Amino acid sequence: MTARKKTTPRAKAPEPNLRHVWLAGLGVVAIARRRGAERLTTAKQDIERIARRAQATLRDVRTQGGAGVERFSADVEARLAPVLEKLGLGAGRPVPKGRRKPAVAKQARPTPRKRAGVARKAAARKRA
Template sequence: MTARKKTTPRAKAPEPNLRHVWLAGLGVVAIARRRGAQRLTTAKQDIERIVRRAQATLRDVRAQGEAGVGRFGVDVETRLAPVLDKLGLGSSKPAPKGRRKPAAAKQARQAPRKRAAAARKATARKHA
């Protein structure tokens, strides 16, 4: 006789019960939550990048617009100056080239001794 191998019966797969369904559902929820968090993080980063680009674009447009308005104003003044002079409405002094600096900036540029002297004079006027 030939020797036969004894085979052991295979373990049967357990039949799904309520516990298996619960664990599978819990796994699905965990995976969905993780993917949702990743998508949310990615979406947040995308939105922040878009906002930064939009802000930079708006700053550039604003700067270009302000420069254009300034140039337009200068062009209008230079073209109208001869006409206004012929009509006798022009001013005899040239138009200022830039904005005036505030008085505080002027005082900051003064020498410290001049500022101290000006402060003493102001104090003397108050008490007089």
């Protein structure tokens, strides 16, 4: 005869109840909070690193900026000069008459109320 193995009865898994759901929810909240804190600190470090890079770049631009801007401006003007001359907007030519702004603004037209007042005054003068 072969010997039979003795098997121990398996323990039943407890059925989930409200306490289990509550504890599982607390675990999820704790894990999410921990991960969120870790992500927040890494994001803060990334932002600080980006800000330091931007400040360094700004310092470099300020030191080299004056001469660079003048060179860029001269280059743009040199490239646009032929185009502006073809359009008649070159530095040596006057602005065409159609494009000039009026020297004096036109007088505002009287409103209907003012016109009526003028008519009444004229009628009153005729009567007198």
